[in-house]
Amino acid sequence: MTQVATATERLTVGTAAPRGGRTGGNAIDRARKRLFVPFVGPAFLLYTLLFVVPAGYAVWISFNKWAGAGPMEFVGFGNYIRLFSDKLFLQSFGNTLLLLFVVGIAIFVIAFGLTLVLRDMAGRKIARSVIFFPHLVNAMIFGVLAGFIFNPGGLVNSLLAVFGVNEPPAWLSHDNLFPLIMVMMTWVTTGYFTTILMAGVDRIPPYYYEDCALAGANAFQRLRHVILPLTWDVFGTCAVLWTISSVKIFEIIWVFGGSTGAGMPPTQTWTTAVYTYVTAFSGESVPAYGAATASAVLSLALVSVLVLLLRRVMKRDAVEF
Known part of the structure; x- marks a missing residue:
């Protein structure tokens, strides 16, 4: 019984909420926000340059009369x-x-x-x-x-x-x-x-x-x-x-x-x-x-x-x- 009580106390202590309420969770959230830009930023930039920008430019071309070179003529x-x-x-x-x-x-x-x-x-x-x-x-x-x-x-x-x-x-x-x-x-x-x-x-x-x-x-x-x-x-x-x-x-x-x-x-x-x-x-x-x-x-x-x-x-x- 003493061993069980001791193990229970250790488990209780190990899982006790940190002082300050949700301080630990807030620290993790702040760390995630700091890591978002260096880790996700380059991938998002590549995706924007290689897909979003060309797709948007293609939509713009579709509203123009163009032979592939020279000026475009907007035709709606x-x-x-x-x-x-x-x-x-x-x-x-x-x-x-x-x-x-x-x-x-x-x-x-x-x-x-x-x-x-x-x-x-x-x-x-x-x-x-x-x-x-x-x-x-x-x-x-x-x-x-x-x-x-x-x-x-x-x-x-x-x-x-x-x-x-x-x-x-x-x-x-x-x-x-x-x-x-x-x-x-x-x-x-x-x-x-x-x-x-x-x-x-x-x-x-x-x-x-x-x-x-x-x-x-x-x-x-x-x-x-x-x-x-x-x-x-x-x-x-x-x-x-x-x-x-x-x-x-x-x-x-x-x-x-x-x-x-x-x-x-x-x-x-x-x-x-x-x-x-x-x-x-x-x-x-x-x-x-x-x-x-x-x-x-x-x-x-x-x-x-x-x-x-x-x-x-x-x-x-x-x-x-």
Whole structure:
């Protein structure tokens, strides 16, 4: 009893509040304030110089008519009015939304399905590496490879000829090219998000599954009440990453679309990223940097709005385990 009392006294003394009330807490707060500038200041300065200032200058350019050199001519919302009256921009914007939603849904359905299949499979680490491999290859290489596969004398048509199809479809026609790009983007990107989702599922403690087994829960109930709730934050992160990536898709469209021999991808395959590039550098004898920058600003606005909506829609109370 004496030893317990002595230990209790020591614990009481060690945890006693310092004299002066919240003096200790105030000292810590003052130390944090003093360290804020030397530690956070340089990062904030770099962020301002490398992102905030260029983004603000881009917004200013979007309100001007400018050829990239010489004086600017302020046109207000003229560039934006031009974009929304341009059928080619509207088509490019629609293609971007198709990649964002249709390809995004396909990616997450396939990725989550692979995650569930590979979760208890032997050799899943090797399978994970194989699935992730396409993401390591440069998108331009996939564009060149796809051109060889789907050209009139390529691999697909050669295989069809073996099975007696003497008049295979024109895969690289303008009508078929964008669906092929959507399929390729699904294939290239699925492994990346499968790896992230598998990491999210792997962190779930085994005792959750043991409790499900004791309660007699079936596979669907385990998926609904354990796996999905405990990986919901991972799904949210993946959705934000895909939203940002889908709006920036450029290389694979430019290279694969250019394999038709036209020098640049057909307009049926353009996204806002391709439209912005062509408008700024390749579309006219006099570059229209103002209109191109307005297109880029709209893409940034689209991403910002969608990310905010995703964070709001997919927001749930954090589950600690």
